[in-house]
Amino acid sequence: MQGIWTTARIRAAEDRLLAVTPDGELMRRAAFGLATQVSAVLAEGAGGVSGRRAVLLVGSGNNGGDALWAGAFLRRRGVAVTAVLLDPAKTHAAGLAALRRSGGRAVSSVDGPQWISRADVVVDGIVGISARGPLRPEAARLAGLVEAPVVAVDLPSGVDPDTGAADGPHVTATRTVTFGALKPVHALAPQECGEVVLVDIGLRPSLGEPDLYRLEPADIAAVWPVPGPGDDKYSQGVVGIAAGSATYPGAAVLASGSAVQATAGMVRYAGHAADVVRARWPEIVATGSVTDAGRVQAWVVGPGIGTGAEGREVLRHILGQDVPVCADADATTIIAHTPEVLDARDPDTPLVLTPHAGEYERLMGRRPGVDRVAAAREAAAKYDAVVLLKGHCTVVAAPDGRVAVNQPHGSWLATAGSGDVLTGLVGSLLAAGLDPWLAAAAAAQVHSLAGALAAEDVPTSASGLVAAIPAALRLIRAVA
Ligand SMILES: NC(=O)C1=CN([C@@H]2O[C@H](COP(=O)(O)OP(=O)(O)OC[C@H]3O[C@@H](n4cnc5c(N)ncnc54)[C@H](OP(=O)(O)O)[C@@H]3O)[C@@H](O)[C@H]2O)[C@@H](O)CC1
Numbered sequence: 001m002q003g004i005w006t007t008a009r010i011r012a013a014e015d016r017l018l019a020v021t022p023d024g025e026l027m028r029r030a031a032f033g034l035a036t037q038v039s040a041v042l043a044e045g046a047g048g049v050s051g052r053r054a055v056l057l058v059g060s061g062n063n064g065g066d067a068l069w070a071g072a073f074l075r076r077r078g079v080a081v082t083a084v085l086l087d088p089a090k091t092h093a094a095g096l097a098a099l100r101r102s103g104g105r106a107v108s109s110v111d112g113p114q115w116i117s118r119a120d121v122v123v124d125g126i127v128g129i130s131a132r133g134p135l136r137p138e139a140a141r142l143a144g145l146v147e148a149p150v151v152a153v154d155l156p157s158g159v160d161p162d163t164g165a166a167d168g169p170h171v172t173a174t175r176t177v178t179f180g181a182l183k184p185v186h187a188l189a190p191q192e193c194g195e196v197v198l199v200d201i202g203l204r205p206s207l208g209e210p211d212l213y214r215l216e217p218a219d220i221a222a223v224w225p226v227p228g229p230g231d232d233k234y235s236q237g238v239v240g241i242a243a244g245s246a247t248y249p250g251a252a253v254l255a256s257g258s259a260v261q262a263t264a265g266m267v268r269y270a271g272h273a274a275d276v277v278r279a280r281w282p283e284i285v286a287t288g289s290v291t292d293a294g295r296v297q298a299w300v301v302g303p304g305i306g307t308g309a310e311g312r313e314v315l316r317h318i319l320g321q322d323v324p325v326c327a328d329a330d331a332t333t334i335i336a337h338t339p340e341v342l343d344a345r346d347p348d349t350p351l352v353l354t355p356h357a358g359e360y361e362r363l364m365g366r367r368p369g370v371d372r373v374a375a376a377r378e379a380a381a382k383y384d385a386v387v388l389l390k391g392h393c394t395v396v397a398a399p400d401g402r403v404a405v406n407q408p409h410g411s412w413l414a415t416a417g418s419g420d421v422l423t424g425l426v427g428s429l430l431a432a433g434l435d436p437w438l439a440a441a442a443a444a445q446v447h448s449l450a451g452a453l454a455a456e457d458v459p460t461s462a463s464g465l466v467a468a469i470p471a472a473l474r475l476i477r478a479v480a
């Protein structure tokens, strides 16, 4: 798993490392890595390095210092470097001196536009992990003039380092070069960061346990159930799907189909769409009611079941079965409106809730807001459940505090019925006995990968996602 650390933790680790490192050493390590990446962007975008023009946007902190030192390294490779100083009186003195010694130029922000317009690459050293709020007007004005590729130092300025919120003027980078460790912004604002490159400055041993995680293919491959020689259809975990209705059978078909594709064992369906489900997926054992569904090791409940009395009874029955439950869509709304249905649940029975922002609002009485990690954690604590908060970057929080952030592969999942596919994936992993947090996080990752593979650069559908699940799993197992 990739670890991600909040800026408070990064700063504390940096302080520990700084105390045992010669003055300026960390910044020089960071700047050298940064200069290497700027050179690479020049080589790719401007056809070479020597003779190309780099403009540094330099703020008042160490982030600007990194940019200035990198400018000095770039000079050695023959790059024409101009630093635009946003606050000359507070500019990092040693960095500025190094740039000047190397033959680089420094100008004030008034003279910035003429240099920015001729740049082959712009280095965003406006602000780093000590940033608060969006870009200030002068920085916003200069950033708005940039047309060249942008390499962001540590993070794209104006984007919140800890929440990834980009709700005001900010930089959008082609590449972000970060130091020592990933910060939340890198997982939560992929659109603004572009490609993220991590430069090792020796921080890892000082960091301790991560605050957030991102699953890597190897993590998913290691836990995704595959049958062994001793397995049969039951031993791998049977998942039950309570979804859809006679009028709206689509959710049932999608959630059940997703479960069929996800694992090898067995899928049971219970509800009013039994005929349609059976016709589409003959391998599913389908019945009309959850009370005669047979034994399962986990339940998926909610998509399309309605929020009336019948839906409530279905949910109450399922919560009382002492097996893990993924409650989605209408089940989320029922829980929000009649929380006493949860009394049917044994406190030790794992529950996964999968709200989108609107369902979150019903569950918590407020929108998730800009701090989606905190929002998911609060809901997880309130409901003693794993909460998968849907979005471009889906966040999965466990009641014990663990949080995973999903890595999106584009926005292809924004299609009707996509959530039904996700819930089927979660359910089959719960049935296989996975830790519920890991099940939800792995499902989210496979879901987005299936979206990208189904889409292949043109829009896809939820049925397309279901069909692409095997390809996503094949790819994950191949690269792991
Ligand atoms: N420590 C280390 O070992 C290493 C650190 N490293 C690097 O240091 C960076 C952190 O540096 P830092 O702490 O100096 O703060 P940083 O983010 O550059 O600037 C903060 C200043 O900017 C201002 N400002 C604030 N908000 C603003 C806004 N919205 N828009 C505009 N301006 C704004 C505000 O100043 P003010 O103008 O208010 O006086 C504030 O004080 C880190 O990201 C990494 O790049 C690497 O070299 C590796 C080793």
Ligand SMILES: Nc1ncnc2c1ncn2[C@@H]1O[C@H](COP(=O)(O)OP(=O)(O)O)[C@@H](O)[C@H]1O
Pocket (backbone or CB within 6 Å): 356, 390, 391, 392, 393, 394, 408, 410, 411, 412, 413, 414, 415, 416, 417, 418, 419, 420, 421, 422, 447
């Ligand atoms: N812009 C987006 N980028 C990436 N993923 C998205 C985006 N919009 C939605 N998704 C994902 O698509 C799924 C939509 O689920 P949901 O809102 O329940 O839709 P539905 O009710 O139509 O099934 C979620 O997994 C969500 O994270």
Ligand SMILES: [K+]
Pocket (backbone or CB within 6 Å): 063, 124, 125, 126, 127, 128, 152, 153, 154, 155, 156, 157
């Ligand atoms: K920056």
